[in-house]
Amino acid sequence: MEGVSKFRYQDTVWVCVPSIAPSGMIFYQGNMFSVFLNIIILGSLKLKRLYILKINNNIPIYKKIILENKIGIIRDIE
Numbered sequence: 001m002e003g004v005s006k007f008r009y010q011d012t013v014w015v016c017v018p019s020i021a022p023s024g025m026i027f028y029q030g031n032m033f034s035v036f037l038n039i040i041i042l043g044s045l046k047l048k049r050l051y052i053l054k055i056n057n058n059i060p061i062y063k064k065i066i067l068e069n070k071i072g073i074i075r076d077i078e
Contacts, residue, residue: 014053014060021046024077043074050074 005011016022023043028036040053040060048069054062067074 013058019046020044020049020051023073023075026077041077043077045073045075048073050077 021044023045025040025042028039028041030037036052038054040051040055042051042053043049044051048067048071049065050067052062052064052066053060
C-alpha cells in the first residue's frame, strides 16, 4: 500500500511532493553566520533553491526557501 511504512520501518518526518531532488546538505555549526547556527541547509537540483530547516526533537519545525532561481542548480553545499 502506497504511503504506509512497512513493518519495523519509521515514517519520514519531512516529505516534499513533488520531489525537490535534494542534493548537498549541511548541518551548520560555524560561527561566521550565527543566524544559521544549528540549522540544516539543503540544496535542490530540480527547483534551484536552498532550503533552511530548523529541527526540534528530530522534526523540522521551520522551513524557509532562499536563493530561489538565483544561481541555478545547486549540487553541493560547503
